[in-house]
Every structure is written in C-alpha cells, then in structure tokens.
Amino acid sequence: MAAAYLYLNAIIYLVFAAWCTLAPARTATAIGYASLTRSGQTEYLTIYGGLQLGLTFLFAWFAWTQQMRTGLILAMALYLPIVLYRSAALMRWWPVETATLALAVTEWLMLAAAIWLWWQGRPA
Numbered sequence: 001m002a003a004a005y006l007y008l009n010a011i012i013y014l015v016f017a018a019w020c021t022l023a024p025a026r027t028a029t030a031i032g033y034a035s036l037t038r039s040g041q042t043e044y045l046t047i048y049g050g051l052q053l054g055l056t057f058l059f060a061w062f063a064w065t066q067q068m069r070t071g072l073i074l075a076m077a078l079y080l081p082i083v084l085y086r087s088a089a090l091m092r093w094w095p096v097e098t099a100t101l102a103l104a105v106t107e108w109l110m111l112a113a114a115i116w117l118w119w120q121g122r123p124a
Contacts, residue, residue: 002117006063006071009110013056020048030099072118079111
C-alpha cells in the first residue's frame with residue numbers, strides 16, 4: 001500500500017511538472033498568478049516544473065527501492081508545512097480560485113494518507 005502511495009505521488013508530481021513546463025501561462029493563471037515578468041516566468045518554470053520533476057524522481061525511487069518509511073518521511077516533511085501554510089493562506093485570502101482549492105484538498109488528503117500509512121507500518 002505504501003508503494004502505491006509513493007508511486008501515486010510520483011505520478012501526480014510528474015503530471016504537474018509536465019503541465020507547468022508545457023503550459024506555464026495557463027497553469028499560472030489557473031492558480032491565481034495574474035501575470036509573470038520574465039524573472040517570474042523563470043522562477044515559475046524552475047519551481048513548478050523542475051522541483052516537481054525532482055520530487056517525481058524521489059517518490060518513484062523510494063517506492064522502486066522499497067524504502068517505504070523514507071518515502072513516507074519525505075511525504076510528511078513535504079506536505080505538513082505545505083498544508084499549514086496553505087490553510088493559513090486560505091483563511092486569510094478566502095475566497096480563492098477553484099484550482100487553488102483543489103490543490104489544497106489534494107495536499108490535505110496526501111498528508112492524511114502519509115500519516116495513516118506511517119502509523120500502519122510502525123512497529124508494535
């Protein structure tokens with residue numbers, strides 16, 4: 001079950017990396033960026049394309065090499081601060097675009113799943 005979760009993370013990040021790389025203006029608009037300068041476009045492509053592709057590799061690697069606990073630690077270390085920051089931002093700047101809300105729900109679910117899988121795999 002943990003391997004499936006880690007592969008799911010890899011697939012999600014691969015799809016987002018590809019989407020942000022191939023259609024940066026469309027994805028930026030979908031998540032609320034009104035416009036990006038050339039520097040902003042560079043930063044957007046680097047973080048939303050490059051970093052997500054790196055996360056794809058890590059999640060797939062941990063699943064493929066059967067390092068489930070390390071992969072789950074990565075997921076919790078990644079999603080916990082994202083969920084905290086996203087939740088605070090949503091409370092401050094509500095209402096938000098539908099795409100932003102969909103990302104938030106996905107992040108909350110992925111964090112909950114990581115915690116549940118971690119808990120299920122802990123030694124008795």
